[in-house]
Amino acid sequence: MPRHVVVLTGAGISAESGLGTFRDAGGLWANHRIEDVATPEGFIKNPQLVHYFYNQRRAELQRVAPNAAHHALVDLEAELEVGMGGGLTLITQNVDDLHERAGSRSVLHMHGELLKARCEACAAVFPWHRDLGSEDVCIACGHSSLRPRIVWFGEVPFHLDAIDAAMARADLFISIGTSGSVYPAAGLVRLARTLGVRTVELNLEPSENHDFFDESHQGPAATIVPAFIA
Numbered sequence: 001m002p003r004h005v006v007v008l009t010g011a012g013i014s015a016e017s018g019l020g021t022f023r024d025a026g027g028l029w030a031n032h033r034i035e036d037v038a039t040p041e042g043f044i045k046n047p048q049l050v051h052y053f054y055n056q057r058r059a060e061l062q063r064v065a066p067n068a069a070h071h072a073l074v075d076l077e078a079e080l081e082v083g084m085g086g087g088l089t090l091i092t093q094n095v096d097d098l099h100e101r102a103g104s105r106s107v108l109h110m111h112g113e114l115l116k117a118r119c120e121a122c123a124a125v126f127p128w129h130r131d132l133g134s135e136d137v138c139i140a141c142g143h144s145s146l147r148p149r150i151v152w153f154g155e156v157p158f159h160l161d162a163i164d165a166a167m168a169r170a171d172l173f174i175s176i177g178t179s180g181s182v183y184p185a186a187g188l189v190r191l192a193r194t195l196g197v198r199t200v201e202l203n204l205e206p207s208e209n210h211d212f213f214d215e216s217h218q219g220p221a222a223t224i225v226p227a228f229i230a
């Protein structure tokens with residue numbers, strides 16, 4: 001029975017909660033060009049468009065709730081800690097707070113969080129639950145240079161050291177609801193293999209890294225994640 005489990009989640013785990021994924025039909029990238037809304041260059045060129053993109057998603061987030069897949073990971077966290085004296089490291093590419101709302105206690109948001117803002121003048125980070133705009137002022141330094149605390153393309157993801165440390169002690173790596181198309185997140189399954197860690201894919205369809213998994217189960221996350229964890 002594995003004791004130290006690393007789970008990586010992507011947009012697919014939040015799909016059944018009603019949040020759009022990126023690459024699926026009608027997904028986020030169907031209506032917006034990545035370079036316009038998810039790059040530092042796009043933010044300099046058109047901050048209103050970028051704020052509009054994230055304000056839409058922040059408002060939508062407050063209308064949805066975690067699903068059975070999020071809740072199953074809370075049970076796994078407790079089981080590993082209490083039962084096995086081990087632990088769960090939950091790494092997510094998602095910027096939503098559905099893992100925390102389900103009850104997950106330690107979540108590594110490697111691509112940031114929608115409900116936080118960061119000041120580009122003094123680097124202060126604080127919770128932000130309403131629309132964000134260029135006129136908004138940083139409560140720490142008074143400058144109006146706030147941006148969503150999100151990792152854009154070309155920017156270094158968060159928590160890379162904690163992620164490497166968790167992978168180094170893992171005995172099971174589970175990937176849930178991700179297409180495996182964005183790096184360095186998509187490279188974690190290969191790192192797991194080089195470390196001799198067992199790898200499992202839980203996804204609606206085979207991901208771009210399907211061949212790197214020892215075991216793969218296809219289906220909707222809210223069904224297959226509780227089934228796999230039970």
Ligand SMILES: CC(C)NC(=O)[C@H](Cc1c[nH]c2ccccc12)NC(=O)[C@H](CCCC/N=C(/NCCC(=O)O)S[C@H]1O[C@H](COP(=O)(O)OP(=O)(O)OC[C@H]2O[C@@H](n3cnc4c(N)ncnc43)[C@H](O)[C@@H]2O)[C@@H](O)[C@H]1O)NC(=O)OCc1ccccc1
Binds near residue numbers: 156220
């Ligand atoms: C497009 C891609 C090729 N480009 C990259 O990967 C780039 C460049 C790059 C770096 N290394 C490379 C190597 C090779 C090639 C390119 C690169 N990477 C970067 O720029 C990264 C930064 C990338 C982060 C960008 N920000 C995001 N998000 C925040 C914004 C926002 O949210 O708006 S990425 C964003 O897109 C990705 C979307 O992927 P998924 O979540 O998987 O969603 P998707 O829609 O694609 O797939 C959904 C899946 O779910 C499944 N599904 C659907 N419904 C269900 C269901 N119901 N149940 C189960 N599964 C389901 C579907 O079948 C599908 O498989 C996520 O990562 C998400 O966070 N930064 C960096 O590399 O810095 C340097 C560095 C790196 C390391 C160390 C030092 C320096």
